Structures are given as C-alpha cells and as structure tokens.
Amino acid sequence: MIIDHLDAPVPGSSLHPTLTGEAYTSAEVFEREQQEIFEKMWNCVLRADSIPSPGQWKTVTVGREEIIVVRTRKAGIKAYHNVCRHRGMRVCTSGDGKNKTLQCGYHAWTYALEGELVAAPNLTSMPDVDREQYGLKSVAVREWLGYVWVCLSDADQGEQPPSFEETVLGEVRTSFGAVESIDNYGIENLRCGESKTYDVAANWKLIIENFMECYHCATIHPELTEVIPEFADGLASQRANGEVHGASFGEQIRGFTVDGSDGVTEFPSIAPDQERKYYAITVKPQVFINTAPDQVIIHRMFPVSESRTIVVCDWLFLPEVVERVDAGELDVSKSVELFHRVNLQDFEACEQTQPSMSSRAYRSGGALVPSEHHIGEFHSWWTQRVEAGSAD
Missing domain, CATH: 2.102.10.10 (Rieske [2Fe-2S] iron-sulphur domain)
Incomplete structure (x- = not known):
C-alpha cells in the first residue's frame, strides 16, 4: 500500500515531508513502478x-x-x-x-x-x-x-x-531553456571514451533524489566542490531569476578534471555562456545528462528490484580525442576520475540509506529542506504516476 505524499510543510517548520519508507522497500510498489513508469515511458x-x-x-x-x-x-x-x-x-x-x-x-x-x-x-x-x-x-x-x-x-x-517532444525534450527545456542549447554540444557525434557499470544496492528513487540535490555536496564530494565551489553552498539549481545559468568552475580551475587541471579539446560549437560551466539534467525516469565544455557524461539507470539498481555511465568526447586515446597518445583518466569518484561517493551514500528505508524510525518518511524542493517535485510526479495505475 502507498501512503499519500503530503504537500504541506511540517507544522511549525520549513521542512517538507518525503515519501514513506515503504515506497523504497515494497515489492508491490516496485512492481507498480515497473508497470506504470518504466513500461510506459521512454x-x-x-x-x-x-x-x-x-x-x-x-x-x-x-x-x-x-x-x-x-x-x-x-x-x-x-x-x-x-x-x-x-x-x-x-x-x-x-x-x-x-x-x-x-x-x-x-x-x-x-x-x-x-x-x-x-x-x-x-x-x-x-x-x-x-x-x-x-x-x-x-x-x-x-x-x-x-x-x-x-x-x-x-x-x-x-x-x-507519450510524446517524446513533450516528455524527454521537455526535461531538457526545463534545464537548458531550449533544446537548441544542448545541440551546441553535438552529443550525437561524440564517441564514448570510457564506460563504467555500477551495481548499486539501493532503490532507483534514492539515486535520482541524490542526483537532484547538492545539499550533500560539501559533505561527500570534496573533488567536485573544489572544481565547482558553488556546490559547497548546497544549491543545485541552475536557474537564477528564471534564467538558466549553469554552475561555474572555480577561478583557479582549468578543466573539469579530478584535480582541476586542463581537460581535453573543447567542443567547438558551445556558446560563450556554456564555457567553464557545468549543467545537469534529469530526464525521468532513468537518465542523467551532465555537460562540461569538453565532455558529456550520461547515466542510464536500470532498476532490478526495490533495493538494487544497475547504473551505466558513459564519458563522451570529441571523436578525435577518443582516437588519440585509443592510439595511446592522450590520457583522459583525470577527466573520467572526477565523476567516477562522484558516482562512488553518491552510490555509497544511497547504499547506506537503503537499509533505513525499512526502519520503523523511517516508517512515515523523513524531511526535505528548502533547497531540496526539486525532490519534492519528483515525489509529486512519482505519486501521480503510481497512484494513477493503482486506480485502474
């Protein structure tokens, strides 16, 4: 049984409630998600x-x-x-x-x-x-x-x-302001320089929720917050006053690498406001798109059970970059290592959270702080999708 998601703040506080623990542990709920979300969406x-x-x-x-x-x-x-x-x-x-x-x-x-x-x-x-x-x-x-x-x-x-334009491309418009903005990266012409598969002992929603917020960044992502200092403030939004702005590299940072050193050849068609910027998009139900001036990182999630998710992560570069890597002339390990560490840090946090979802202490759920409002929106979307199926 799914307990209704509440939209009202906890009385007397600025905190908002989350989904209940059962949403992350119930085989019945997972079955409904498979039917109403993954088997009906792109x-x-x-x-x-x-x-x-x-x-x-x-x-x-x-x-x-x-x-x-x-x-x-x-x-x-x-x-x-x-x-x-x-x-x-x-x-x-x-x-x-x-x-x-x-x-x-x-x-x-x-x-x-x-x-x-x-x-x-x-x-x-x-x-x-x-x-x-x-x-x-x-x-x-x-x-x-x-x-x-x-x-x-x-x-x-x-x-x-469902309409691909309204659902998939609609998610892009939310984060980039226009689909044409992501076209600047020429992703369809890039090549995969590295791919890693992670077997995560956590519910798929915990992984999405983790990706959507940066309240945890200062705690568990030292390398990422060194490259993108504003993430240490706990804000993951890429919009300011309704305008898309991305997340800026630190002043002394030269590239999107694990130590802030130079990256590889940048994409030739990115706009001036995309230089030295990182953008992230969640395309529900199972894709994360991350863009930097010289690489695009794409995560695909494949839920296996209520407590296990396979995540495949691809690092994409210009074809000539990958050709040089294959020839042994270029090393992209520092570019790959940054988000590989982020992945390991995030997935460990999710795996440490999963067991508590079945605790009586989390039976009624937890709390969201104001900077996690994106998660609240995700919970509302999830509730509508799953409860629509249960009403049939």
Whole structure:
C-alpha cells in the first residue's frame, strides 16, 4: 500500500515531508513502478554506435520485459520483445550478436531483421499464416543524442507512447531553456571514451533524489566542490531569476578534471555562456545528462528490484580525442576520475540509506529542506504516476 505524499510543510517548520519508507522497500510498489513508469515511458537503453552494422543486436531489460535492439538492413534500428511468437521462448539467448536473421532455438521459427516471420518448419504447408501478424512484437524506437530510446506502450491495448517532444525534450527545456542549447554540444557525434557499470544496492528513487540535490555536496564530494565551489553552498539549481545559468568552475580551475587541471579539446560549437560551466539534467525516469565544455557524461539507470539498481555511465568526447586515446597518445583518466569518484561517493551514500528505508524510525518518511524542493517535485510526479495505475 502507498501512503499519500503530503504537500504541506511540517507544522511549525520549513521542512517538507518525503515519501514513506515503504515506497523504497515494497515489492508491490516496485512492481507498480515497473508497470506504470518504466513500461510506459521512454527509456534510454544503449548507444546507437554499439550496433554499427546490419544484423548486430543487443538485448536490454526495460521494466519486466527483455527487448532485442537490432540494426536492420532496410529500416534503421528496430526493437522487439525477445519472445518467439510460436511458444514464447527467448529468440536471442545471449546479450549481443550478429546474424542475418533472428531465429528461435526451440523450433527454428526465423524472423527477418525487420521483424516479419520468414521461415519455420512446415511453414509452406500453412499458407494461411500471416507472416506479419506472427512477426516479432515491435517496440517504439527513437534515436536522440546518439542513443537508442524505447517505449513499451502496448498499442494492442490502446496505449500510445507519450510524446517524446513533450516528455524527454521537455526535461531538457526545463534545464537548458531550449533544446537548441544542448545541440551546441553535438552529443550525437561524440564517441564514448570510457564506460563504467555500477551495481548499486539501493532503490532507483534514492539515486535520482541524490542526483537532484547538492545539499550533500560539501559533505561527500570534496573533488567536485573544489572544481565547482558553488556546490559547497548546497544549491543545485541552475536557474537564477528564471534564467538558466549553469554552475561555474572555480577561478583557479582549468578543466573539469579530478584535480582541476586542463581537460581535453573543447567542443567547438558551445556558446560563450556554456564555457567553464557545468549543467545537469534529469530526464525521468532513468537518465542523467551532465555537460562540461569538453565532455558529456550520461547515466542510464536500470532498476532490478526495490533495493538494487544497475547504473551505466558513459564519458563522451570529441571523436578525435577518443582516437588519440585509443592510439595511446592522450590520457583522459583525470577527466573520467572526477565523476567516477562522484558516482562512488553518491552510490555509497544511497547504499547506506537503503537499509533505513525499512526502519520503523523511517516508517512515515523523513524531511526535505528548502533547497531540496526539486525532490519534492519528483515525489509529486512519482505519486501521480503510481497512484494513477493503482486506480485502474
């Protein structure tokens, strides 16, 4: 059962209540989140350049479903439920591969990369079988920022994917003021210089809440607050008087690196007000986008259970930077190390918080200070999404 989120401050104080502890520990709540949030919204699942040629595919988990993402010969990137339409066996039984067709290993039902059924034992003796109807069940796909985004909304049940422009791009407008501002970074043309996967023993919402506020920054992020001193004041907002302003580097800081030393080649098209600035965007439900003048860091979260979340973090640089790294001519370890430490520090805090979510002392939840108002907005959004499902 979900206890209603309260919007009113605690009487006699400036503190606002949080969600209850049960929201972070209940398997029933997690199941509802999977159904009403992750299986109905756009999820960023993988880099498009990780499947560069026709026939290459990867499997990903979204909500409670396993999905095949494949580059086709005729239709670009497509996505399907990893379920054979004959008896339901998984068509792809490993994490990635390259094939001319997709074939189930149980009864050899075979599908074109574009999804239709093309072969099966004795199929020619069953001319009434509609090969489109019995093709792989497709999933909505968009490409943006060089990543593949999918949405599992079920057209057979009358569901349509939410507007990508209003939901995903709308989050960008909130933080950048205009989608064109993020276009200055040319993210779709960048290459991945480093990728790290973190297995975090914490609920996905704790990770989002941590990312949305900087009240903790002075306590656990010494390297980050050295590079961006204003974070030590506990304010994470990138807006001042309604204007987007980003977070400025310290006066003596030369780059977005673990020791403030020079970074790598900056992006050629960033605007003057994006130089020596860091911006951060949360794209609900599972993406963080961080931009600096010479790198973009993108987190993707994949909730596994009410108390476990896989986070994949990519560090993106100009192609020529990555080429020099691959050739052993350039070292980006100081650029990567800054946010790697931030990740480790944040995830440890989340893991130390998760056990308390089941404590009787946190049964009614905790408190938010005024600078954490973004979390309160996230809680309101979460409550509307989850309770809308429970009312069905």
